[in-house]
Amino acid sequence: MELSQAIRTRQSIRKYVSGAEIPDEHVKRMLEAAMMAPSACNSRPWKFVVVKSAEMKEKLATVHPFCGHLREASLAIVVCGLPEAQRRVAQGFWPQDCAAATENILLQARDLGYGTCWCGVYPREDRSEAVRSLLETDGVPFCLITVGVPNETPAVRGFYDEERVEYR
Numbered sequence: 001m002e003l004s005q006a007i008r009t010r011q012s013i014r015k016y017v018s019g020a021e022i023p024d025e026h027v028k029r030m031l032e033a034a035m036m037a038p039s040a041c042n043s044r045p046w047k048f049v050v051v052k053s054a055e056m057k058e059k060l061a062t063v064h065p066f067c068g069h070l071r072e073a074s075l076a077i078v079v080c081g082l083p084e085a086q087r088r089v090a091q092g093f094w095p096q097d098c099a100a101a102t103e104n105i106l107l108q109a110r111d112l113g114y115g116t117c118w119c120g121v122y123p124r125e126d127r128s129e130a131v132r133s134l135l136e137t138d139g140v141p142f143c144l145i146t147v148g149v150p151n152e153t154p155a156v157r158g159f160y161d162e163e164r165v166e167y168r
Helices: 003-009 024-035 055-062 094-111 125-135
Strands: 046-051 075-081 115-120 140-148
Touching: 024 046, 024 075, 024 094, 046 094, 055 075, 055 125, 055 140, 075 094, 075 115, 075 125, 094 115, 094 140, 125 140
Parallel strands: none
Antiparallel strands: 046 075, 075 140, 115 140
């Protein structure tokens, strides 16, 4: 799939083929794409937690009010920020860096034929702490991405809006 097509056809998927497995090499490609994202001063202030177990998916779906669809997804990738990894000049930019990594995961997954849904965690402190505690990670959970074989084809919702463009 061409990049332009992946960008223009990506949509949030909330219905998945239950029990579909994603090969480890595809998971690795998604994570490689994430780590190719730009970051302030190339500080790469991120870590990724791949969740495959049904038990942990259930627990995450319980603590995140908008992730019920995780129960049917093949896996979740939790993008975590590492604010302390940033150099002084790059301090505070970790959320933007994690967002860039997240978008790369979404596009790589689309290219591989999978559906995804970006579920926000940060800056909701209660949600972030609940996910961090469940995963026993030292990172700050930024978002949770559900990944799987789509079992729906929702309409693409993005569009170009000339009214939101200014030229100077």
